[in-house]
Amino acid sequence: MDAITVLREDHKLLRKLSEELADTTEAAIETRKKLLKRLETELNAHTTIEEELFYPALLDASEDIEDARRVAEGIEEHRACDKKVIPDLHKSDVSSIAHTGQLKVLKDYLHHHLKEEEEEMFPKVRELIGRKELQELGERMLARKKELLGEMA
Numbered sequence: 001m002d003a004i005t006v007l008r009e010d011h012k013l014l015r016k017l018s019e020e021l022a023d024t025t026e027a028a029i030e031t032r033k034k035l036l037k038r039l040e041t042e043l044n045a046h047t048t049i050e051e052e053l054f055y056p057a058l059l060d061a062s063e064d065i066e067d068a069r070r071v072a073e074g075i076e077e078h079r080a081c082d083k084k085v086i087p088d089l090h091k092s093d094v095s096s097i098a099h100t101g102q103l104k105v106l107k108d109y110l111h112h113h114l115k116e117e118e119e120e121m122f123p124k125v126r127e128l129i130g131r132k133e134l135q136e137l138g139e140r141m142l143a144r145k146k147e148l149l150g151e152m153a
Contacts, residue, residue: 002134004122006141010046011114015041022107026095032103042084043110047147048076049141054120057137058121061128070121077113085109118151 001009017039024032055071064069085106092099129137 001138001142002131003057003137003141004125004134005065007046007050007054007122008118010042011118014039014046014110014114018110022103024031024103026097029094032099036086036089042046043081043148045145047082048148049144050076051078053137053141053144056124057129058125062124067124074113074117074121077109081106081109081113086092118121
């Protein structure tokens, strides 16, 4: 699997989990807790492989300042989610309407970020990095993700 395919598969899963979570009701306390934990685990592994492997590969292949800006924005969006949105969810009452609102914001935020990567970053990476190199990068990303998910279990 090449690097972009790895990330697209992650994106599908992250969209699915965030949608399931946002669709829960205030009465679904255990479901919300379980889905948030799963989403957080998958998101942490995903952002780590992007920041450690995928983004550096793009920066190495590109001399375009816009690509550097896209990477910087992606890292900040990861940080905002990891340091603000998800911690706020952990602090709020899972059975509250406020929590429901926070879940919708998380879903919208995540979908926006994923769409930007798919529409702006992925085509640029395909243009700059050859198939063989993308394949090797994808293999390294999968191995790192497996390692991360093992640590988080």
